Amino acid sequence: MADLNKTLDLKRQAGFGTVAIICLIILYAPILVLMIFSFNSGSQITKFEGLGLSWYAAAFENQEFYSATKNTLIISFTATIFSTIAAVLAAIGTTRVKPWPGMSWAFMIINLPLMVPEIITAVATLSFFALIAGAFGLNFGIGNIIIAHTVFCIPFAYMPIKARLEDMDLTLENAAADLYASPWQAFKRITLPLLMPGIASGTALAFIVSFDDFTITQLVAGPGQTTLPLFIWNQIRRPMTPEINAISTILLMVSILFISVSFIISKSRKS
Amino acid sequence: MSNSKVAVDVRGASRVFKAPGQEPVAALDNVSVSIKENEFFTLLGPSGCGKTTLLRLIAGFDFPTDGQIMLYGEDIAVLPPYKRPVNTVFQSYALFPHMTVAQNIGFGLEMQGNPKLEIDARVAEMLKLVRMEPMKDRKTSQISGGQQQRVALARALAPKPKVLLLDEPLSALDYKLRKDMQIELKRLQTETGITFIFVTHDQEEALTMSDRIAVMSKGKILQVGSPHDIYDRPAVRFVADFIGETNFLSGAVKSSVKGTSKVKLDCGPEIAASADDGMKSSGKVTVVIRPEHSNLCAVKQGQMKGVLENAVYFGTDTHYHVKLDDGTHFMVRQQNEGGSGQNGFKVGAPVGISIDEGTARILRD
Amino acid sequence: MMDAPLSPAAQVAAENDMAVSRRSRFLTLPSLFIVFVFGVLPLVLICIYSFLKPYQNGGVVWQFSTDAYLNFLFQRDIFDDTLQFAPDFLIIYGRSIFYALFTTVVCLLLGFPTAYFMATRPPEQRNWWVLLITIPFWSNLLVRTVAIMFIIRDEGLINDLLIYFHIINKPIVMLYTDFAIILGLLYSFLPFMILPLYSSLEKMDFRLVEAGYDLYASRWQVLKRIIIPLAKPGIVAGSLLVFIPALGAYVPPLILGGGRHLMIGDLIAQQFGSGRNWPLGSAQALILMAAVLVALYFYSRNETGPVKHG
Incomplete structure (x- = not known):
């Protein structure tokens, strides 16, 4: 019966499902391995010796991890706010x-x-930044990273917001005007509330992009401006402990959370 | 009704669109029309005839490139939509998806700055008027198409507009619901006493609901009149053709007395045809005869003769396609009398056609 | 759209309308200002830097020079000051192009069946698949690359398992090889191929497939003659979305190549870091940018082409 269904499903192409599963394995196996080993109680990063949260505890006691988290959050929040406002x-x-x-x-x-x-x-x-520091003696410190991230985040925030505005039925704004709403009232009461999912989605994307950025941050950051990705980069150049697995897992969970939120918001607009 | 005030007076309004490097296109070409207070006025025409453009000019979503739009004697062409005391029922309803039914209906009143108590009272009144009280707290996505239609109506009527504009509001509904809503709309118009300007491409809808109809084509108004006028006394070929089915016969006027002319048709016979004042009373003319105003009969009794080419059965009546002696096609619509649908006429046989007295008309063009 | 002569009253209305529209344009200014000053000007700056002389501790000396471009292909002999052809950089560029092309082809071979499989799932399953592919798309690339490193190290999971089951007795060296870099690129950019392919396949009218079968085509013929041609815009978009970032990739070769198999991205970063030759790095960046622009040009030409459907 099942086989008959398969032959009769005209869209089916043999083996494609297998390839899809292979892709998922390629994409997820490394992440899952990393996450599983973050709960390793032993001191080897890839030899599992028992379940435990000791390396999470170690991470939370690590002063460098703390300051990297603080820097990352300051940079990401500021860059996200600036870029989202500019993008809207x-x-x-x-x-x-x-x-x-x-x-x-x-x-x-x-x-x-x-x-x-x-x-x-x-x-x-x-x-x-080197030029303006040299020529004008201007150095914004961590502000340099914030500016660089803002530039990079603007298009990511802009795209979902613009898509949402383009999808929006213009007659709704006409209807508001027809019902005595001034342009500002129409914007505040109709356009903005309907735009919120787009803005939320854009904000989430801007935040992930800034939160995860490594390349730009690595080149622009000065001493003492370590963010979480830079902290991980410093860690893997030393003898490694499963602590790095724990920190990586935390970073991944933040990304996954924001992506899922953004995804669910953008899908829910259809219903 | 003829004594009542003019609500909307469109004076020589044009709307010309010009894209760079292209010939200007007149969506509306020097249109003048007066719409009276409390009237159910319909703009009827095929798509692209300018009826929606005219409606948008009155609503304020667009502005005329020439001419004036007067509302109770005041030129409103410069006013933005939110300063015009007219409301619109949109083709897509344009209900605000993030608000409830009641919030939608109250929106206009709220924007006008009415006190909360007054708004609530008026919203309740409107909900009752359109029979939507049980649905008042639903989101607009949770109600059916017909219900959305009622909410859109209530929302537009709530601020008591001087004129209500309706842009093909029934086109998204299925046939049965559309029929019900036609009656509902007419009831609402009578109960509220508000002037309705209704845009449609559906001639049947226009004929059933309107006090007066303006037939539009290519940016111009061709004829304004009551449904009877429009149907029985079409002034020009387009109106006769667009509304209902019609036979066009060409001929020449022989004599003319007091609005009735003797016309010698090209297909042979001479018939009497009526004409309005100022219409052609000599030379070549076109005569129109509605299919239901003609009957098949024996060849000898007929005013016109031809061969029955085809008979199409429609249940209540049958359409007979006759080829006249000069080759013109003529359609006769006759009620079925029960029994065989053919009423005794055989395809391929010669037949006569008789025309009801006083129903043939001469066109203006 | 401009309008024919207006009535005086309508002119006022039209002007008000235009004024609102014109005012709204200025809303783009904050974004334009930020991106122009901190995004465009820096690019202009490295254009200028590429024609200057390097300062020994990093930075530039404001003296015109074409050395950066000459150094790309030649090395100045320290003894007789003649230029000698030195293909080192060219080899890195060639290797990067090869890696990027190879990654693109493998991504396409894996991505197309996956995207097709996703597009033929029932709608509610499709959303889950898209989410599953979207998560790696946005997740931290550094962390994901580090995860690969853990698995393929000499004492990593794969070697440990193979030794444990006595399949091998000495670890296979995978990290810091061509294989590692290509695996990293593939893993980084596979979602970039699947998502555009999926969106073009999802829009496809599957009645066309039925029509194909109705006209006696086999499954393979339907795939080759109907599905693939219709998915062409997605194939082109996906290929470029993989090729362009793979060509300029920085993180995967940095972590998985171990400095032994450089790609363009690392090369550029090196000039600004330990190499202390900013003009050379700028020139190398501009040559990469030129390659990207060529690819984008072909993309835009393809996109405006007559390939359109349903």
Whole structure:
């Protein structure tokens, strides 16, 4: 019976399901191994000796981990707020207007960080901050990283917000105007509430991108500006303990949480 | 009704769109029309005829490139939509998805800055009017299409607009529901006494509901009149053709007395046809005869003669396609009398056609 | 859209309308300012740097020079000051292109069946699949690459297991090899292939497949003659989304190549780090950028092409 169903399912192509499972294994096996070994009570990073949370405890007592977490959160929150605000404004300015000359250029500039390989952005930003530090004696400290992250996060926040605005039925705004709402009232009462899922999704993406960034941060960060990814990078160049598994697992869980939230929000708009 | 005030007066309104490097397109071409207070006025025409453009001009979503839009004597062409005392029922309803039924209905009143108590009272009144009280706390996505339609109506009526604009509001409903809503709309209009301007491409809808109809084509209004006028006395070929089914016969006027002319048709016979004042009373003309105003009969008794080519059975009546002697096609619609649908006429046989007295009309063009 | 001569009243309305629209444009200014000053100007800056001389402790000396570009292909002989062809950098670029192409092909071979399989699931299952592929897409690349490193190390999971079951008695060296880098690239960029492929396959009208079978095509013929041609926009998009970041990849070769098998990304970073030759690094970055622009050009040409369906 099952076999008959398979032959009769015209969409089916033999072996494709197997390849799909292989892809999942490739993508998830390393992550799962990492997570499982973070609960290892022994001191070997890949020899399982027993279940325990000792390495999580060790991580939470680690002063460097603490300061890296603090730096990461300061940078990610600030960059996320700045980039989301800028992205919301830009999304309105590129969708709720008559097409204006230069709009395609504006669009290209906003999306530039997506097209340039990250390593180029990293060295260019490094050069730029070095120049203004040398020429004007300006050094924003951790602000340098925040600025670099904001630039990089803008297109990630911009895309879902713009998509949401474009999907939105313009007659809803017309209807509000028809019902005596001034443009500002219509924006506040209709456009903004309907835009919230897009903004939430954009915020989540901007946060992950900043939270996880390694390449740009590594080149731009000065001494004492260690973020969590940089902390991990420093750890793997030393003799490793399962503590790094625990910290990596925490980082992955944060990413997964934000991705899932963003994903669920963007899917729920259809219902 | 003829004595009542003019609610909306459109004076020489045009809307020309011009894309760079392209010829300008007139969506609306020098249109003038007066819509009276308390009237159910319908703009009827095929898609692209300019009826929705005219509605948008009155609502304020678009502005005329020429002419004026007067509302009770005041030119509103410059006012943004939120400053015009007119409300719209949108084709897609455009209900706010993040609000409940009651919040949707109260939105306009709230924006006008009415006190909360007044809003609540008016919302309750509207819910009752459209029979949606049990649904008031539902989200708009949780109600059916017909119910959404009622909410859209209630929302637009709640602020007591001077004019209600309806942009093909029934087109998304299925046939049965549409029929019910036609009656419902007419009831609401009578109960509220608000001027309705209704846009549709459905001639049947227009004929059943309207006090007056304006037939539009290519950005112009071709004829304004009561459903009777429009159907029985079409002024131009487009109106006659667009509304109902019609036979067009060409001929030449022989003599003309007091609105009735003798016309010698190209297919042979001479018939009497009525014409309005100012219409052609000599030379080549087009005569229209509705299929239901003609009957098949024996060849000898007929005013016109031809060969029965085809008979199509429609249940209540049958359509007979006759080829006249000069080759013109003519359609006769006759009620079925029970028994065989053919009423005794055989395909391929010669037949006569008689025309009801006073029903043939001469067109203006 | 501009309009024909307006009535005076309508002109006022139209101008108000335009004014609102014009005011809204300025909302793009914050983003444009931030990205222009801190994104575009730095790129302009490295263009300038690439024509300057390096300062010995990093940074530049403001003196015009084309050495950075010459050094890309040649080395100045210390004794007689002649230029000698030195293909070291060229080899790294060639290797990067090869790695990127190879990764793209493998991603396509694995990604297409996966995306097709996803697109033919019932709708509610599809969302779960998309989420499963999206999670690695956004997850921390560094951590994921480190996870690979743990598995393929000499004393990593794979070698431990193989030794435990006596299949081998000496660990197989996998880390810091070409294999490791390509595995890292594949693992990093596989979701970049699957997601665009999926979105083009998901939109496909499967009645066309039925029509194909109706016209006597076999499963393989339907795949080759109907499904793959219709998925072409997704195949092109996915291939570029893998190729471009793989070409400029930094993290996978850094961690899995161990500095022995450099790719362009590490090479550039090295010039700004231990190499202390910023102009050379800038020139190398610009040459990479040029390669990316060529790829993007082909992409945009393909996208505006006549390939359109349902």
